[in-house]
Amino acid sequence: MCNPLLSKHVFLLVLCIAVWNLPIISARKQATLASDPPLTTVHINNNLPIALEYFTIHCKTNTEDLGVHEIACNTAYEWSFRFGGVTLLTCGINFRRYPQGRLEDVFGVFDMYVADRDKSRCPTNCIWNVTEGGVYGYRDYNVGDNDISLEWPKPPPQMS
Numbered sequence: 001m002c003n004p005l006l007s008k009h010v011f012l013l014v015l016c017i018a019v020w021n022l023p024i025i026s027a028r029k030q031a032t033l034a035s036d037p038p039l040t041t042v043h044i045n046n047n048l049p050i051a052l053e054y055f056t057i058h059c060k061t062n063t064e065d066l067g068v069h070e071i072a073c074n075t076a077y078e079w080s081f082r083f084g085g086v087t088l089l090t091c092g093i094n095f096r097r098y099p100q101g102r103l104e105d106v107f108g109v110f111d112m113y114v115a116d117r118d119k120s121r122c123p124t125n126c127i128w129n130v131t132e133g134g135v136y137g138y139r140d141y142n143v144g145d146n147d148i149s150l151e152w153p154k155p156p157p158q159m160s
């Protein structure tokens, strides 16, 4: 025979536990939501000939100046962010070469992350390979050919 008093107690106990847990459950949900946006990394690989030693890079986001960095050949400049506040990463890249022994400064400014263009194009890794021939964008490692090609501006004519 069922004891109505006991089942009432069990019901109250279950209700109590459920109500007591409610704020914890919803707090946990909020914590997950806050860290939800995926981490995106922009990789800017220095694929210049090793003899050129390094390039100088100066990036700015829409909110932050990331400073000036020298990146050796066969290494990379990398910058990560969570999607949300960052909508733009623009970088000036400069290297020097010496055709026929005279110094030539090569300098270009490139949009390396633009939310409208890139949020679905490269949600996790946005790859750029910087070469003497140009700056090439890839949607991720091992995902097809470059889909963006940017050119170095022509260096100013040599003064004589």
Ligand SMILES: *[C@@H]1O[C@H](CO)[C@@H](O)[C@H](O)[C@H]1NC(C)=O
Pocket (backbone or CB within 6 Å): 045, 046, 047, 074, 128, 129
């Ligand atoms: C781009 O650069 C990376 C790192 O140097 C290299 O592993 C990759 O093969 C390059 N991609 C192409 C198509 O050259």
